[in-house]
Amino acid sequence: xxxxxxxxxxxxYRVFRKREGLVESVRGLFRRQYTEIAAVRxxxxxxxxxxxxxxxxxxxxxxxxxxxxxxxxxxxxxGQATVMGYVPWERSNEYRRRFALVMGQKNQLWWDLPAQxxxxxxxxxxxxxxxxxxxxxxxxxxxxxxxxxxxQPVRELSLGERMKMELIAALxxxxxxxxxDEPTIGLDVIAQHNIQKxxxxxxxxxxxxxxxxxxYMKDVAALCKRVVIVAGxxxxxxxxxxxxxxxxxxxxxxxxxxxxxxxxxxxxxxGTVLDTHWPKVKISIARTDVPRVLAExxxxxxxxxxxxxxxxxxxxxxxxxxxxx
Amino acid sequence: xxxxxxxxLAKIGAVHQxxxxxxxxxxxxxxxxxxxxxxxxxxxxxxxxxxxxIFLWGAIFNAVAAxxxxxENNPPMLGGYxxxxxxAYFLLTMIARAFSSMPGLASGIASQVRQGEIKxxxxxxxxxxxxxxxxxxxxxxxxxxxxxxxxAFVFFLCRGFFTEGFPPPAYFIAFLGSxxxxxxxxxxxxxTIGMISFWLLEVNSLLLIFMLFSFFLSGHMFPLSLLPPDIxxxxxxxxxxxxxxxxxxxxxxxxxxDELATEMAIEAGWVVFFIIVCRWMYERGLKRYSGFGG
Numbered sequence: 001x002x003x004x005x006x007x008x009x010x011x012x013y014r015v016f017r018k019r020e021g022l023v024e025s026v027r028g029l030f031r032r033q034y035t036e037i038a039a040v041r042x043x044x045x046x047x048x049x050x051x052x053x054x055x056x057x058x059x060x061x062x063x064x065x066x067x068x069x070x071x072x073x074x075x076x077x078x079g080q081a082t083v084m085g086y087v088p089w090e091r092s093n094e095y096r097r098r099f100a101l102v103m104g105q106k107n108q109l110w111w112d113l114p115a116q117x118x119x120x121x122x123x124x125x126x127x128x129x130x131x132x133x134x135x136x137x138x139x140x141x142x143x144x145x146x147x148x149x150x151x152q153p154v155r156e157l158s159l160g161e162r163m164k165m166e167l168i169a170a171l172x173x174x175x176x177x178x179x180x181d182e183p184t185i186g187l188d189v190i191a192q193h194n195i196q197k198x199x200x201x202x203x204x205x206x207x208x209x210x211x212x213x214x215x216y217m218k219d220v221a222a223l224c225k226r227v228v229i230v231a232g233x234x235x236x237x238x239x240x241x242x243x244x245x246x247x248x249x250x251x252x253x254x255x256x257x258x259x260x261x262x263x264x265x266x267x268x269x270x271g272t273v274l275d276t277h278w279p280k281v282k283i284s285i286a287r288t289d290v291p292r293v294l295a296e297x298x299x300x301x302x303x304x305x306x307x308x309x310x311x312x313x314x315x316x317x318x319x320x321x322x323x324x325x
Numbered sequence: 326x327x328x329x330x331x332x333x334l335a336k337i338g339a340v341h342q343x344x345x346x347x348x349x350x351x352x353x354x355x356x357x358x359x360x361x362x363x364x365x366x367x368x369x370x371x372x373x374x375x376x377x378x379i380f381l382w383g384a385i386f387n388a389v390a391a392x393x394x395x396x397e398n399n400p401p402m403l404g405g406y407x408x409x410x411x412x413a414y415f416l417l418t419m420i421a422r423a424f425s426s427m428p429g430l431a432s433g434i435a436s437q438v439r440q441g442e443i444k445x446x447x448x449x450x451x452x453x454x455x456x457x458x459x460x461x462x463x464x465x466x467x468x469x470x471x472x473x474x475x476x477a478f479v480f481f482l483c484r485g486f487f488t489e490g491f492p493p494p495a496y497f498i499a500f501l502g503s504x505x506x507x508x509x510x511x512x513x514x515x516x517t518i519g520m521i522s523f524w525l526l527e528v529n530s531l532l533l534i535f536m537l538f539s540f541f542l543s544g545h546m547f548p549l550s551l552l553p554p555d556i557x558x559x560x561x562x563x564x565x566x567x568x569x570x571x572x573x574x575x576x577x578x579x580x581x582x583d584e585l586a587t588e589m590a591i592e593a594g595w596v597v598f599f600i601i602v603c604r605w606m607y608e609r610g611l612k613r614y615s616g617f618g619g
Contacts, residue, residue, distance in 0.1 A: 073447050074615045093450040101448050108445055112359045117352050124348040125451050
């Protein structure tokens, strides 16, 4: 049985259409026009226990809405979902003791108090036994290297340190399912890397199930074997990161280095020229044409070096997002 | 579909619940004490209005006395209050308001709803209303700790205004009870207004209207017995009087002894009423919120 089981989940919002200008604003006081906006149009997803899954998609694709649905913050408009067998939006205390949600842009900790005070409250709320609590806290602060910061008011911590503290707060009660919404947003490269390292280690050690949304491809590449691309409120792709390129890009990037003086007259004939640094030329060529074009080029010109690569993942995904929206 | 069994967590029972509330109170108390300066200043500022009140009512009573021809043996009375009673009344409403006023409660709930911080209470196994109540109790406790000495000092200076002296035990117990219930009514009434933000998002104007009514109809501005009888009868039916007038009137023994028990029972009824209304609004509001998003 999958630990997260989502079937035909939909969610639409009724949004007040505010028109521009003062007159329209006044009119809006009396007669309002609403529009239905479908944020999630029928998502299907099965996740097995112990998987680390990334949710990718452009802004407004329905990623965060899906996480909100799965953590029970909002009710769906249609469809079903269970997490560990619980229906999230029933919000049973039993379910709430077994998962956690971390939002990169929201704070759970008490702003003016040291994080350890918030942790003590969490211990009490989630009913974590004192010896277990101590062991967990020691393990987590040690892994994230923040033991010294426990006594410092949260408002005095840097963004990266605060995110570490938020992660500890979310993990103290040993959730079996963790939802992470943009955990590295706004962090510098080093802080991002530290959070990634920690998440990878923690997930491998405790075998918990994690669903992550992120805009940083590096997060995803470092952490997740499985990637789910959501766009336009639907799952567009579900598979490995490498598989994205195979599925969505019919192109290869071919780099040719011509021998001096042998300049071809019409490069565009080979494919789309991306970059020219004579004598090096980068051309995007349809995958099926690659053997033929290469054979012809090698026959007609003196070539010193050739390389054939997949297009960068970011580009493929950006193209994909663009197509869908 | 069956759920996947949980690993054993601590038993969650009534004792755990009480311990959780205690922890919430403790942590809010710690947070409160983090702002020492603002806190001390806020406490002291509360005493300023009483000085203006003494001067204002002194002038009013003088004017009334001058009109009725300055009779030393028969000092002027307003709504059953002589000047010293009036000053004593305002000192006592100050105590009552220290229990029943809830600065920032409704607007705090509104801003949590608007900014989505309310999510925290939906994903954690905690109840928002209990949490807010614990926080408020902590705020009040912190306030009393700081304010007791200055209060005692002001009351000592003004002891001459309490012409009836200290009330008999039955009245004093009723006074304490009315303070605690005044706190409950104040809390649940204002929390209910806060819950309206699930529908309106912004409750500041609503709150302003409420405060305006409350200012006059709770007895904060003047003793309710000063009102014309028809209006007084109506205002007495409202729960607002428990926020200021009622505890002060008890302490000054303005409420006949045989009506005391009934009055207290009615107040308790209002407490229960507002607890239920607040809870109901919260449940309805959450349904709306979670159906809508945020």
